[in-house]
Amino acid sequence: MNFWWFWTSPPVVEEALDEDLPKLAEIHGLSFPHQWDEDELSRLKGQDGVMILEARRASPYGTRNPLGFIIIRSVAGEAEVLTIAVHPRSRGRGVGKKLMQEAIFRLYSDRCECLFLEVDSANDPAVLLYKSLGFRQIGERKGYYRNGKGDGTALVMRVDLR
Numbered sequence: 001m002n003f004w005w006f007w008t009s010p011p012v013v014e015e016a017l018d019e020d021l022p023k024l025a026e027i028h029g030l031s032f033p034h035q036w037d038e039d040e041l042s043r044l045k046g047q048d049g050v051m052i053l054e055a056r057r058a059s060p061y062g063t064r065n066p067l068g069f070i071i072i073r074s075v076a077g078e079a080e081v082l083t084i085a086v087h088p089r090s091r092g093r094g095v096g097k098k099l100m101q102e103a104i105f106r107l108y109s110d111r112c113e114c115l116f117l118e119v120d121s122a123n124d125p126a127v128l129l130y131k132s133l134g135f136r137q138i139g140e141r142k143g144y145y146r147n148g149k150g151d152g153t154a155l156v157m158r159v160d161l162r
């Protein structure tokens with residue numbers, strides 16, 4: 001068997017399993033000042049309208065090793081990104097974009113009207129990712145983030161799905 005294929009193949013994106021939550025919590029902790037622990041992720045996963053997608057490499061051993069994840073909540077035809085995070089080792093390789101694209105595809109298939117998110121205006125990688133997917137700024141909240149790099153301004157962004 002050619003194992004190199006597994007390490008170079010594009011990541012798959014699929015719904016997270018309960019057994020993945022500790023690793024997703026670890027990625028969250030490496031990505032944000034306030035970590036959402038396994039219990040918090042489990043509570044979210046159990047809520048109506050919440051979808052947790054993870055990106056992972058296909059493994060020749062059947063092991064699950066998440067590279068990143070996204071959490072979306074949908075209510076009455078509108079959806080919101082609650083969080084998206086990619087392991088620092090796997091950033092800049094298209095994982096975040098793949099997660100967003102798969103989430104948007106699923107929301108579109110579910111006839112969702114639009115997707116919102118909030119992002120720190122100083123978070124260039126995230127803002128550029130969202131703009132590259134068609135999100136546009138529809139508002140801002142000054143002083144929203146306390147631990148950010150910039151002045152704490154949150155941009156409210158939206159993409160129409162219909």
Ligand SMILES: CC(C)(COP(=O)(O)OP(=O)(O)OC[C@H]1O[C@@H](n2cnc3c(N)ncnc32)[C@H](O)[C@@H]1OP(=O)(O)O)[C@@H](O)C(=O)NCCC(=O)NCCS
Nearest residue numbers: 031084085086091092093094095096097119125126128129
């Ligand atoms: C934001 C984040 C999810 C992006 O994930 P990623 O896998 O590194 O992003 P991708 O490799 O898919 O990049 C997609 C696009 O985003 C932009 N981008 C991503 N990282 C970038 C960087 N360091 N500098 C500039 N642009 C960047 C580019 O437009 C890129 O498209 P391109 O490769 O065609 O030029 C990741 O940086 C992360 O986990 N950050 C910490 C958590 C966080 O800030 N989450 C967002 C909260 S709102």
